[in-house]
Structure formats: C-alpha cells, structure tokens
Amino acid sequence: MGETVRFGVSLDADLLDSFDALIKKMGYDNRSEAIRALIREKLVEEEWQSPTAETFAVLFLVYDHHAMSVDRRLTDAQHEHLTNTVSTLHVHIDRENCLEVVVLKGPGQEIRSFGQSLLGMRGVKYGRLNMGTSGRRLA
Ligand code: NI
Incomplete structure (x- = not known):
C-alpha cells in the first residue's frame, strides 16, 4: 500500500x-x-x-430440484469447468427448492459467460452473478 x-x-x-x-x-x-x-x-x-486477470465471482441460484434434472445439469456443468469452479454450497430450502452458491474464478469474460450459462439453464428460478476480485490490484 x-x-x-x-x-x-x-x-x-x-x-x-x-x-x-x-x-x-x-x-x-x-x-x-x-x-x-x-x-x-x-x-x-x-x-x-482484462482477458488475463484472475477475478472471482459468487453465483447465487435457486431451483426446483425435481424440475427437468436441473440439479444434474448444474453439477455436470461445474465438473466440465473445473478450473473455474472453486467451491459450491448447497442448501435444501424445502421439499422442492434448492439454493446453490458457486464461487468462480478465472478471467472475467470466461467466468461471466460460464455463470450466465448456469443462470440460463432451464429449471433455474432465480439467480444472480456478483463479480468480485482477488484484491491483488487494490490498495
Ligand atoms: Ni437440495
């Protein structure tokens, strides 16, 4: 500093x-x-x-786990993006609804695109992608 x-x-x-x-x-x-x-x-x-800076994002998703095997598709997509998926927190809200919080890292455009693909999946009721930073470039 x-x-x-x-x-x-x-x-x-x-x-x-x-x-x-x-x-x-x-x-x-x-x-x-x-x-x-x-x-x-x-x-x-x-x-x-920046195409190279490593950024972080937190993705918030709510979905009905009975709907159109959305839970499996969400999990498959995260396995396919191992380098971008840092961690996932799953909360069983009630009999139908699940909440997932996914921490993403990587170049901003890459994780924005991945995050948006998860938000756009059929069966996802609500979600939001919050962009963040590693903090390395900030005093
Ligand atoms: Ni659940």
Whole structure:
C-alpha cells in the first residue's frame, strides 16, 4: 500500500449535496471512504475486462430440484469447468427448492459467460452473478 495522498476535487454544489445524501444513505462515515470505495469498484470493473486477470465471482441460484434434472445439469456443468469452479454450497430450502452458491474464478469474460450459462439453464428460478476480485490490484 502506498502513502496516503490528499487531493482537491472541484464540482457543482448540487452534485456534491446529492453525493453526500447518497453516501449517508449507504452508510459511509465520510467522503474519503465513499470515494475510495467508488474507485475500487471501477477498478474491479476494469479488471473484469482484462482477458488475463484472475477475478472471482459468487453465483447465487435457486431451483426446483425435481424440475427437468436441473440439479444434474448444474453439477455436470461445474465438473466440465473445473478450473473455474472453486467451491459450491448447497442448501435444501424445502421439499422442492434448492439454493446453490458457486464461487468462480478465472478471467472475467470466461467466468461471466460460464455463470450466465448456469443462470440460463432451464429449471433455474432465480439467480444472480456478483463479480468480485482477488484484491491483488487494490490498495
Ligand atoms: Ni437440495
């Protein structure tokens, strides 16, 4: 981690008021914390565009395990993508519904595409892919 540097930012007063209201709602203690978080978020987005950077993602899936053998197809796909599939947590919600949380790693475009293929499987009721980072490029 480098030294801490102070810098000034000029912006419209109304825009600053809106920013302050937003960061208060989001729970940040001060503008510096909020700006650091926004910068990191943008750097992670950029990392996801790199064809070589190893990124992480968490995939959340809900499905009916009776439906169209979706449980087997989800498992088969993860076995076929061993290098991208780090770990899977399975929760039996009730008699029908299952929740699966899959941790993915690899180049952003590769794991986005794999994650979307799991989300798009017939029988998946709901899901979301949350992109993340190894944190190596962030101070
Ligand atoms: Ni289950």
